[in-house]
Amino acid sequence: MNELIKTFKKNDGTVAVDGRDLHDFLGVETPYTQWFDRMIAYGFTESVDFTGLSQKSEKPQGGRPTVDHAMTLDMAKEVSMIQRTPKGKQAREYFIAMEKQAKRQAQQVVLPMTPEEKLLLVMENANRANKRLTGVEERMDDFEQNRRLETGDYTTISRGVSRAVNFYVRDRHLQLTKEQRSALYKDINGGLNQVCGVRARIQIKAKDFDKAMKYIDDWRPSTATKMLIQQMSLALEA
Incomplete structure (x- = not known):
């Protein structure tokens, strides 16, 4: 899969998304730091949904650091959905495709599952996704109701x-x-x-x-x- 938005593997083997690169891809006009703080207000938690990265290392001379935050794929999907723009939809579909590819690769080294096990896994994943989506929508509604004036x-x-x-x-x-x-x-x-x-x-x-x-x-x-x-x-x- 061609890399649409910069991702990298963390020490624990999970895939993380470059927060600044996602911000640039989405074409958000708000400066990155302000935008990211606004996204956190939707209910994301540091060390769970994202990790702040040091800006002192690998900083280009005279330029900005290439990465400010490492976001989980789940957070990146939800943040993309929150934008409610064609770019946001494209980014979310890209992250979903990445997840599917990672699962296919993982299944290649896992013993075959029985039909019952496969059905149970599908149901568990669907329930987990529905709960997550409901939580995001509730946080979005609450944020919209309580946000201060522009x-x-x-x-x-x-x-x-x-x-x-x-x-x-x-x-x-x-x-x-x-x-x-x-x-x-x-x-x-x-x-x-x-x-x-x-x-x-x-x-x-x-x-x-x-x-x-x-x-x-x-x-x-x-x-x-x-x-x-x-x-x-x-x-x-x-």
Whole structure:
């Protein structure tokens, strides 16, 4: 089989996948280190699903190390599936083909199995694969539900907050001090955090993005905040 993605044998004889080479093959735009950390968040465990490799040895002069992590074939398959891209599908099929080839080679040196043993082995492998796939899907759903906002979405919310406050001020032809504007920002941010169930805007989850934007579009300062601004104005006039 032609090598599509770099693999190598570990000391225990198992096949490992070069994490950086898989990242390059998948065409992921996110830098490798950030991407790999994101993949770990799906529930993979160091020393079980992957091993960190030293970057001090075999590092090309003036270049990057050729390998950062050694991933098991199972992890490499799941990571490829998570990408949900044609490249990810191609990589996953490649790793499956590698496994099949390795099993065929192993069977050549194993005594023939009875039909009953073969059937039992097939059922065990199928059950194991189904449990693994179910676990991956559950981790993917949980990750999608709880992941934080992307930088672009967070910027959109921040700009929306500023736009809502400025519109309110212009629409009513208000001349506000820095403290009065601060009261308006405190009002909209406090309500935004309450609606999204967080303590700070930076903690808003991606699943609540639409909810956050709707709140910003509908926002009007509370009666308490409007009265506070009026009191500040009276204090300045006194």
